[in-house]
Structure formats: structure tokens, C-alpha cells
Amino acid sequence: MIKFLDLHKINERYRSEIDSRIKDVLDSGWYLQGKQNELFSEHFAKFCGTKYALGVANGLDALNLIIKGYGFGQGDEIIVPANTYIATILAISENGCTPILVEPDINTYGINPDLIEAKITPNTKAIMVVHLYGQAVPMKKIWDLAKKYNLKIIEDAAQAHGAKYQGRRAGNLGDAAGFSFYPGKNLGALGDAGAVTTNDEKLFSKIKAIANYGSDRKYHHIYKGVNSRLDELQAGILDVKLQYLEADNAKRLAISHYYREHINNPLITLPQTYDEQAHVWHVFVVRVKERERFQQYLDSKGIQTVIHYPTAPHKQDAYKEFSSLSLPITEQIHREVISLPISPVMTQEEVETVVRIVNEWK
Numbered sequence: 001m002i003k004f005l006d007l008h009k010i011n012e013r014y015r016s017e018i019d020s021r022i023k024d025v026l027d028s029g030w031y032l033q034g035k036q037n038e039l040f041s042e043h044f045a046k047f048c049g050t051k052y053a054l055g056v057a058n059g060l061d062a063l064n065l066i067i068k069g070y071g072f073g074q075g076d077e078i079i080v081p082a083n084t085y086i087a088t089i090l091a092i093s094e095n096g097c098t099p100i101l102v103e104p105d106i107n108t109y110g111i112n113p114d115l116i117e118a119k120i121t122p123n124t125k126a127i128m129v130v131h132l133y134g135q136a137v138p139m140k141k142i143w144d145l146a147k148k149y150n151l152k153i154i155e156d157a158a159q160a161h162g163a164k165y166q167g168r169r170a171g172n173l174g175d176a177a178g179f180s181f182y183p184g185k186n187l188g189a190l191g192d193a194g195a196v197t198t199n200d201e202k203l204f205s206k207i208k209a210i211a212n213y214g215s216d217r218k219y220h221h222i223y224k225g226v227n228s229r230l231d232e233l234q235a236g237i238l239d240v241k242l243q244y245l246e247a248d249n250a251k252r253l254a255i256s257h258y259y260r261e262h263i264n265n266p267l268i269t270l271p272q273t274y275d276e277q278a279h280v281w282h283v284f285v286v287r288v289k290e291r292e293r294f295q296q297y298l299d300s301k302g303i304q305t306v307i308h309y310p311t312a313p314h315k316q317d318a319y320k321e322f323s324s325l326s327l328p329i330t331e332q333i334h335r336e337v338i339s340l341p342i343s344p345v346m347t348q349e350e351v352e353t354v355v356r357i358v359n360e361w362k
């Protein structure tokens with residue numbers, strides 16, 4: 001069986017270093033807001049190229065906290081791609097803001113920058129881009145629009161640790177970014193974890209306070225905050241794994257190269273990228289008309305696949321208010337996409353097997 005993602009094998013490579021960090025935390029007797037968070041936030045900010053990074057409880061909270069940090073709420077509109085994982089949109093609606101859904105570019109799967117301007121109203125406060133599947137959104141037009149209409153750019157970088165646009169990394173392509181370190185992400189914790197990155201000192205201080213009960217110093221509360229902190233164990237584990245992120249991303253890139261060069265089945269539409277630096281291949285998503293039959297075929301040949309994602313957010317029961325929206329490109333993507341195995345621990349033999357079996361499908 002070729003696993004979609006072998007998390008045990010991924011983390012086993014770092015077992016002794018992870019064990020030693022866990023020991024450090026146990027020995028210290030200090031479990032929250034300590035040295036491991038200091039180290040990880042410093043190293044992660046440096047990795048992204050931002051001035052600040054703050055560890056938080058998970059990726060959804062990271063996005064939520066950014067919106068809270070800006071004080072956006074009822075009546076405010078945030079432009080967001082319709083083709084995303086539902087968490088992006090939940091962060092907007094949870095704050096009482098209105099998500100304005102925009103169709104993606106069928107080639108990159110990211111938001112189509114040409115469709116944004118028509119959606120801007122006097123209530124628009126921000127554009128939330130999603131670097132979906134690991135590919136950084138081409139930002140130029142979005143930067144220009146944000147400037148022209150005085151909008152904030154919020155990045156959902158949950159799938160794009162290390163992806164680059166014009167030499168700058170995801171997390172440093174807007175005003176603030178939310179990351180997830182859910183175990184299956186390119187940089188994954190051994191549990192839930194997330195981070196906010198930004199260059200905005202005021203925003204950073206406010207989010208830091210909000211994430212800690214709205215407190216800027218002990219027992220002094222300036223905001224009605226929440227509890228969303230990254231614990232010391234996860235921070236230490238992430239700090240270990242961050243050292244290997246670039247090497248892991250390079251392995252993903254090499255596999256994606258091999259797939260893109262050798263999969264030549266005309267029934268399969270391969271993913272496209274506008275720049276090899278832009279994509280960290282969190283998932284390798286192909287499109288196929290008869291998806292269910294293809295998935296069953298791969299399964300019968302011992303290849304695990306996952307669908308990212310089977311139902312568009314606007315078609316979910318949770319968003320009945322969007323059920324009448326027609327978003328044909330988003331809907332087509334949700335109907336046709338399927339993700340092939342890709343990970344830093346796949347062997348060349350496994351990669352070749354996937355190619356052979358995919359090419360044999362008819």
C-alpha cells in the first residue's frame with residue numbers, strides 16, 4: 001500500500017531531536033509562553049522574512065485573531081476565494097463579517113485576481129488570499145488593488161510554508177498571515193498548532209494580547225480576548241522540524257517534477273505553476289472527469305488518495321445563505337480534483353509505481 005501521507009515515517013526521522021526537546025520542556029517545568037515559544041517564533045519569523053511571528057492554538061484561530069486584531073466585524077466585507085478549505089471562510093463569518101466569494105483561476109486553483117475589483121464595495125475591508133495546495137497566489141494585481149482601495153491583505157498560508165512569490169515567502173506577502181501546523185501540513189506539529197506572521201508591530205501586540213485573554217500584562221485586560229496559545233511542547237517540536245522544512249519541500253518539488261514529466265494519461269489534467277519557486281506542493285492535485293472510478297481504481301492498486309475537497313464551502317449545509325450562488329469553476333474543481341500521494345518520505349520506487357498505475361488507467 002502506498003500511503004497518501006505517512007506521518008509516522010515523517011516524524012520518525014526526527015525522533016531523537018524531538019525526544020530531547022520534550023525532555024527540555026519537562027525538565028523546565030514551564031509549559032506555556034516560555035523559551036520554546038521564544039525560539040520558535042524567532043526562527044519562524046526569520047524563515048518567513050517577517051518582523052514578527054506569534055504561536056497560537058491552530059490555523060483557524062490564527063486567521064480569526066487577525067480579523068479580531070483589525071477589529072473587523074458586522075457589516076464589513078472580506079473578499080475570499082470560493083475555492084478553499086472551509087476554515088478560511090469560517091474565520092470571516094465567525095467575526096460577523098460577510099465573506100464575498102470570488103471564483104478561482106482554473107490553472108492555479110487560487111483566487112482569480114481579475115475578478116476581485118468588481119466585488120469591492122464601500123464595505124470591503126480586506127482581501128483574504130489562500131495559497132491553496134501550497135502555491136503562492138501571484139500577488140501583483142492584489143497589491144495594486146489593496147493600495148487603490150485601502151484594503152488589508154490577509155494571507156491564509158496554512159498550506160504554503162515556504163512558498164515564494166517574487167522572492168518573498170508566503171506569510172510576508174500581505175499585511176498579516178495565518179499558518180496552520182496541523183500534523184499533515186508541510187510543517188506539522190504532533191497535534192494542533194498555528195501562527196500569525198506580520199510586519200505590523202501594533203497589530204502584532206494587539207493579537208498577542210487578544211490571544212492571551214486580552215491581557216497585555218498579568219491580570220490587566222485591555223480587550224475581551226480569547227485563549228489561543230501555542231504550548232511549549234508543540235513549539236519545541238516545531239522548532240526542531242522547521243530546520244528540515246526546506247529540505248522536505250525540495251523533496252516534494254522533486255516528486256512533483258517527476259509526476260509532471262512522466263504522467264501522460266490524457267484523461268488526467270496535471271497541476272500548473274507559474275514559477276517553480278511558488279509551489280511547495282502541500283498536495284499534488286490532478287483533475288479527472290470520472291473521479292470516483294479513478295479513485296476506486298487507484299485504491300484497488302494499493303494507492304491511497306484524498307480529495308481536497310469534495311464539497312465547496314458555498315454548498316455546505318453550514319452556509320445555506322450561499323446555496324443559491326452559482327460558482328461554476330469552484331464547483332467543477334470540487335467535482336474533479338483528486339490528490340495523489342506526495343511527501344518527503346516517499347521512495348523513488350513508490351513515485352514510479354504511482355506514475356505507472358496512473359498512466360495505465362483508461
Ligand SMILES: *Cc1c(COP(=O)(O)O)cnc(C)c1O
Nearest residue numbers: 058059060085087088158180182
Ligand atoms: C489547515 C487549514 C486551515 C486551518 O488550520 P487548522 O490548524 O486545522 O485550524 C485553514 N485554511 C486552510 C487553507 C487549511 O488548509
